[in-house]
Amino acid sequence: MSAAGRTFEHMFELAALRDKIREMEGTRVTPRVPVHAALAPLLGGGLVPGGVYSISPSLSLGLALAVEAVRESGWCAAIGFPHLGVEAVRDAGVSLERFVSIPKPKEHWATVVGAVCDGFTVVIARSPHNLAPSSAARISALAHRTGAVLVVLGEWPGATARIEVTSVDNHGLDDGHGVLAARDIHVSAVTRGVTKRGVVPWPLEREVPAAPVRHLRVVP
Amino acid sequence: MTRVIVVDVPGWGERFDDPAEAMRVFEPVIQAIENTVPLVRVLRPGRVAMTARGPVRFYGGEEGAVTALRAVHPDSRVGLADGLFTAVIAADLADPVRVVPEGASPRFLAPLAVERLGDPELVDLLRRLGIDTLGRFAELDRVAVRDRFGVTGEFLHRSASGDDDSPIRPRDIPVDYARQLDCEPPVSRADELAFTVRQTADEFVDVLARDRLVCTSVWVSLTNERGETRERCWAHPRSFTPGDLVDRVRWQLDSIARLTTDTSTEGFAGDGIVRVRFTPDHLAPIARYEKGLWGAPANDRIHSVLSRVQSILGHDGVQSLTVGGGRTLAAREVFAAWGDRPVVDRVEIEPWPGALTAIHPTTVFREMPVVVVRGAEPVAPAEVLADIPRSIEFEGRMRRIVEWSGPWPLWERWWEGGSLRFRLQLVDDHGVAWVLLSEGDEWHVEARYD
Numbered sequence: 001m002s003a004a005g006r007t008f009e010h011m012f013e014l015a016a017l018r019d020k021i022r023e024m025e026g027t028r029v030t031p032r033v034p035v036h037a038a039l040a041p042l043l044g045g046g047l048v049p050g051g052v053y054s055i056s057p058s059l060s061l062g063l064a065l066a067v068e069a070v071r072e073s074g075w076c077a078a079i080g081f082p083h084l085g086v087e088a089v090r091d092a093g094v095s096l097e098r099f100v101s102i103p104k105p106k107e108h109w110a111t112v113v114g115a116v117c118d119g120f121t122v123v124i125a126r127s128p129h130n131l132a133p134s135s136a137a138r139i140s141a142l143a144h145r146t147g148a149v150l151v152v153l154g155e156w157p158g159a160t161a162r163i164e165v166t167s168v169d170n171h172g173l174d175d176g177h178g179v180l181a182a183r184d185i186h187v188s189a190v191t192r193g194v195t196k197r198g199v200v201p202w203p204l205e206r207e208v209p210a211a212p213v214r215h216l217r218v219v220p
Numbered sequence: 221m222t223r224v225i226v227v228d229v230p231g232w233g234e235r236f237d238d239p240a241e242a243m244r245v246f247e248p249v250i251q252a253i254e255n256t257v258p259l260v261r262v263l264r265p266g267r268v269a270m271t272a273r274g275p276v277r278f279y280g281g282e283e284g285a286v287t288a289l290r291a292v293h294p295d296s297r298v299g300l301a302d303g304l305f306t307a308v309i310a311a312d313l314a315d316p317v318r319v320v321p322e323g324a325s326p327r328f329l330a331p332l333a334v335e336r337l338g339d340p341e342l343v344d345l346l347r348r349l350g351i352d353t354l355g356r357f358a359e360l361d362r363v364a365v366r367d368r369f370g371v372t373g374e375f376l377h378r379s380a381s382g383d384d385d386s387p388i389r390p391r392d393i394p395v396d397y398a399r400q401l402d403c404e405p406p407v408s409r410a411d412e413l414a415f416t417v418r419q420t421a422d423e424f425v426d427v428l429a430r431d432r433l434v435c436t437s438v439w440v441s442l443t444n445e446r447g448e449t450r451e452r453c454w455a456h457p458r459s460f461t462p463g464d465l466v467d468r469v470r471w472q473l474d475s476i477a478r479l480t481t482d483t484s485t486e487g488f489a490g491d492g493i494v495r496v497r498f499t500p501d502h503l504a505p506i507a508r509y510e511k512g513l514w515g516a517p518a519n520d521r522i523h524s525v526l527s528r529v530q531s532i533l534g535h536d537g538v539q540s541l542t543v544g545g546g547r548t549l550a551a552r553e554v555f556a557a558w559g560d561r562p563v564v565d566r567v568e569i570e571p572w573p574g575a576l577t578a579i580h581p582t583t584v585f586r587e588m589p590v591v592v593v594r595g596a597e598p599v600a601p602a603e604v605l606a607d608i609p610r611s612i613e614f615e616g617r618m619r620r621i622v623e624w625s626g627p628w629p630l631w632e633r634w635w636e637g638g639s640l641r642f643r644l645q646l647v648d649d650h651g652v653a654w655v656l657l658s659e660g661d662e663w664h665v666e667a668r669y670d
Contacts, residue, residue, distance in 0.1 A: 014420060022526055046507065057670065058582075058670055059582035059583065059670060060582050060669070060670065063582070075522050083579045083583045083584055083585050083586070084541075084554075084581055084583070085549070085580055085582045085584040085667060086541045086542070086543055086552070086554075087549070087552065087553070087580035087584075088541055088544060088556075088579075088580040088581060088582040089541065089582075089637060090327060090580075091580050094563070095539050096540070096543070099540075099541065100526060100538055100540055100541075101538075101539045101555075102533070102537060102538050102539070103539065104531060104533070104537070105533065105537075106533070108532050108533060111532060112529050112532065112533065114524055115528050115532075116525060116529065118525060119521045119522050119524075119525040120522070120525070155284075163650075167651055168649045168650075168651025168652070169651070170623060170653050170669075172578070172625075172646060172652065173623040173625040173647060174623075174625070175623075175624070176605075176608070176624060176626070177625055178625050179625060179645065180576050180578060180579060180625070180645050180647075180653050180669065181578050181579065182579065183651075183653070185580070186428040191520055195608070202579065202669075203579055204474075206546065209443060213654075214652060
């Protein structure tokens with residue numbers, strides 16, 4: 001075969017390889033799960049299917065993460081909330097018809113969370129204090145495989161992002177008068193070492209009154 | 221001709237949203253009947269049938285039997301007639317008992333509307349042919365009816381003529397259609413048993429389907445470790461799907477449990493169930509029932525996941541939620557075990573004076589823990605607080621209060637001498653907001669925004 005012919009063949013192979021790479025990239029980039037507008041800029045536009053989000057023990061924040069993912073369809077489960085405020089769940093915009101509570105998973109926490117990850121779109125779970133790292137790894141892998149978004153109230157090794165409540169402004173109370181009418185939940189989200197800040201309004205459909213100041217900071 | 225007794229509590233099924241609940245509540249009635257009559261066939265919650273011979277002998281005559289069975293429930297009606305079809309109608313028209321004498325069925329049925337046949341398609345057709353009573357239908361030639369309306373038509377023609385005695389008569393069912401599950405180790409929880417038995421139920425229905433048959437009536441027998449067996453015959457308006465069979469197993473075990481203790485299955489199932497057996501009681505050709513076989517629920521996957529969780533944590537381990545009516549936050553929440561339907565006895569849309577309306581807390585305590593509110597001194601509940609709340613002590617932690625509102629009075633059933641309670645909203649220095657409710661001279665945490 002002539003040199004020119006060989007080059008031509010190489011070009012052909014390269015093109016095929018390039019196609020293949022593009023194809024692989026295509027399958028790797030899965031669409032993001034929608035998230036509340038206040039959190040979207042902090043989390044790269046949406047939630048990662050199969051991702052695990054470790055958050056401050058704030059159920060409001062948990063619901064804020066879940067609500068858009070299950071607005072049209074899909075099921076949401078809350079695990080480990082024996083005192084769940086039903087009206088708050090509904091106010092957040094989560095359809096109670098596609099919502100279940102597993103209030104006391106007790107020692108079966110890992111099994112139950114694992115089971116629910118297979119079929120539910122979002123799982124909000126309060127992490128137990130004594131979860132073995134191996135169990136956490138197993139659940140992470142399971143969520144990754146099924147595509148369920150796991151929102152853990154508490155620490156989680158290797159979380160996709162960690163979101164913390166830094167402060168809350170409560171509006172409506174005034175020296176013995178008024179009624180709590182709105183809350184601004186200030187949060188900071190750390191994804192792969194990058195911290196972003198934002199404000200989650202409560203109720204969630206409320207406009208955030210003042211544009212929040214966002215700091216972009218690279219953590220070394 | 222077999223004499224059949226039907227005991228019916230009118231509208232029973234409509235009183236409950238959930239057939240399982242309807243069945244559970246009906247169970248004591250069945251048990252009361254079973255004390256004297258061994259073979260009771262459940263047609264549906266609220267309606268049972270039995271062969272009359274036993275009770276008639278036991279109570280010394282037909283009148284005695286129907287009067288005695290009438291007493292099992294204050295609203296019940298009892299019908300006694302030749303064959304199940306006539307007995308069901310007799311119960312329906314009973315006031316409160318109705319005995320159609322032997323051989324009198326044709327005369328009893330003749331003036332009744334064809335709607336009694338319960339087959340809308342056939343009824344519609346008969347109406348268009350100008351046949352409006354069971355008597356006129358019965359006058360048609362049976363062979364002609366079968367040619368025109370098939371097996372179903374023939375069966376209904378037999379019923380309308382008052383000479384159907386098939387359903388109560390023991391049937392000659394080939395034994396190989398029966399399917400059983402042996403549990404090793406024994407299973408004691410209804411939900412766990414339901415989960416385990418699913419495969420057997422699938423197999424039972426599949427094997428029948430292969431022979432173009434469906435089961436419309438089935439014996440479910442449960443055997444415990446002591447070798448005791450509880451059997452019940454279940455009938456289905458169309459035909460049993462595997463899911464229906466699993467439900468019947470669960471209901472049967474639940475109702476046995478309900479009668480022994482309220483929360484556990486001690487007693488019959490305490491040591492565990494070692495065997496579940498499905499024995500067909502009545503089979504029908506698939507063609508007549510095909511319609512009922514399709515249309516599985518939309519969220520099978522969710523249901524199977526949650527059933528699995530229930531098998532681990534118990535029936536109450538998974539809850540569906542709804543919002544009801546009430547003034548306190550906890551009173552407004554309605555929880556129901558997955559699979560049961562929530563019972564809402566107060567409607568949310570009524571105005572509930574005193575209910576917290578603005579935004580709702582994420583944590584609501586159904587058993588409200590005590591909390592100490594301090595100003596300079598402990599602050600006791602009153603219409604006007606003695607001091608400004610400065611801090612609260614909860615779960616051994618002191619939290620500084622930065623904002624507060626209240627107290628608002630909350631009257632509950634004051635017309636019945638109920639107490640006046642107060643509600644207080646507080647915000648602590650960590651931004652957590654609290655709702656406190658007074659109980660006598662103490663404050664309790666009603667809810668928290670977290």
